[in-house]
Amino acid sequence: MEQEIKQIDRGWLEGAAKTITFIVTKDCQLACKYCYLVGKNENERMSIETAKAAVDYILDTRDFFNEESVIWEFIGGEPFLEIDLIDNICDYIKTQMFVKNHHWFNSYRFNFATNGINYNSSKVQNFIKKNWTHLSIGITIDGTKKKHDLNRVYKNSEKGSYDDVVLNIPLWLNQFPTSGTKVTISSPDIPYIKESVLHLYSLGIHEVNINVVYEDVWKEGDDLKFEEQLLLLADEIIDNGFYKDYVCSFFSETIGKPMDINSDNRNWCGAGRMLSIDAAGNFYPCTRFAQYSLRSKSARVIGNINDGIDKNKVRPFIVLDRIVQSKQECIECNVASGCGWCQGENYDISETGTISQRSTAICKMHKARVRANNYYWNKLYRKLEIDGTPKDIIKRVKNNPSFC
Template sequence: MEYRDRGGSKSIKNIIFIVTKDCQLACKYCYLVGKNSNEKMTWEIGKQTIDYILNEFSQSKGIILDFIGGEPFLEIELIDRICDYFKVEAYKKELVCFNNYRFNVSTNGINYNSPKVQEFICKNKKHVSIGITIDGTKRKHDLNRIWKGTNKERGSYDDVVKNIPLWLEQIPNAETKVTISSADIPYIKESVLHLYSLGIHEVNINCVFEDVWKEGDDRLFEEQLMELADAIIDGGYYNDYVCSFFTEHIGKPMDCQMDNQNWCGAGKMLAVDAEGNFYPCMRFAKYSLRSKDALIIGNVRDGIDKNKLRPFLTLDRCTQSTQECIDCEVASGCAWCQGENYDAADTPTIYQRSTAICKMHKARVRANNYYWNKLYRKLEKEGEREAFENNKPKSNAPKC
């Protein structure tokens, strides 16, 4: 999404509301280093943001409002009010998007069954998508996703898993996002299979982008993925379930002349915080940064500063990658986070790509090759390859 002159772009717009920086949990791998209970969006800022969106992007064919935190459902009354205001104003202005919109919420799932959340879901059931984060087995989930303010590091698995049946009933094709850090590598296989057993058919899973990896983690990672590959193929899960670690078209060289797209969507989305400041992505807000200043590109009163946004619109793979990354034989599918690039860079630049996950990506590629080679050998032996290729489950997850 490019930000053009008022009303000039007809693409779908994605707006991220940081409604609170508070959360019930203190997840050990969380990149939000500045969570607190003080910074909460007011109704006035929420209203001004909607007014700005509907004015600036009045010709957009669709609007997506993303609500994040912290834990966004701590501010369910504000979210509900913002969404109601959006619907009424879009209808009154007779905008194209008045019936082409979606409300996305990323939640830890703890408050999912509360009356106010359920009322919000029922009211917007045709236009709402909710992602609940559950990391896998109780052992893996509770290793990192712990309640804040406790001395015993009480895990949150039991508080989340009880809401999964209701979530799966209300949100068709619901998917979860699993995060892998150094400490929980040994539990990858059992966790993915456990999520399948809960009825979750799509597991989107990724390694943290921060430099947390230890010597030998890549070897353990590869072993776990190969064991998972065996379990998925031998158990026949591949027909109905998706794990994003196994993606057919990764691990190949990249040609900057043919495919030079930026991986991350920073600059093509818009995030707004409690003070009404705009960011190219929520990862550029201060509470997401360890060592750099926030990178603000405007606010709800003055709009977007296109000079501050312009560098993000020029980002591509080659302008921020080392020659080693450009020439890498398994470059395709190697991801990065623009906010982490900025935070980890030697200088305040967005053009220095962080390579902390290099070894982990290469390990994933080796396991991915093993998965597809084994799967297709099995399908060919059983005469089912063509049927599988015509009907194989596809991920619904966005790239970033």
């Protein structure tokens, strides 16, 4: 029955949506070596009472939560460890949006990023069937078995999880054929980038969202190894025509240019414009400001289910822009566009506990990506012109990087 379900494009306006994240558990079957969640445990689990109180506050505070749409997101740890709780929360959300005649009632989505281990369980599949028309699910698979098992290992063990995850990829893609996976790159797995992206394509995953970790884990020479892998990947994608049907987020025409601060001084990160809730009912500007995400700083709480949101604690996040938190060399960098940061990581590495000190740990990695990115687009355009591709198609490629 589940095999016959197909996701369709519903024109979801995610750009106009508020993201509200429930940290339903801090437990996970895995202990991924690059995971930023340093405080995972089996004890902190959200209660249905806490979740209901959060939903009530959010739906009743329409002047603050006035976006056109909403993404109700559930994370852990591994969220599907708490599928019964999540099912109850989602039922309550739908009921209350209807009862309160809320404008989100027909403009919402439930969103999940899962490790995929128990994706095929009957409870998870029943939840998918029940909420099909308002559901997005991504399964994280890092690439080849060697790449995946290098980091994504079971807790209290060095056993990799690839074999258990890959079994569920066909079912997931049958149900969510347009979904992409998220790949994380840290220093040890740079040599496996090219083969891992191609492997994910071979599994039928058409969109590979891939990024390097923002933490300061990079070693001397990693940027050159990174560039080499991206150049090899670019050749494979272009020479074999993968650009026609597949996406790799490392290659984008929008990156590697100077920033026009006068026209675009926006903050890279959305912290403060989203909301996260933990098991104790505390509110955070992002999950990265909860204690289990921080190595050296205390949690940054902006409210709770009893007292609501303290707008004075949100204001510093809202006024953040690129200039406020960047060094002059970053502002004037000739390849600044596309170079990002995590606000929580900025806070965690700061000397004074400020959120306005930008981490630059990925500087060399970004520049390496830009060099490879330039190679990719120059080679692709030459190929399209040599092959006699009509100019209107080439123009579409240039104007819409996601076309490739």
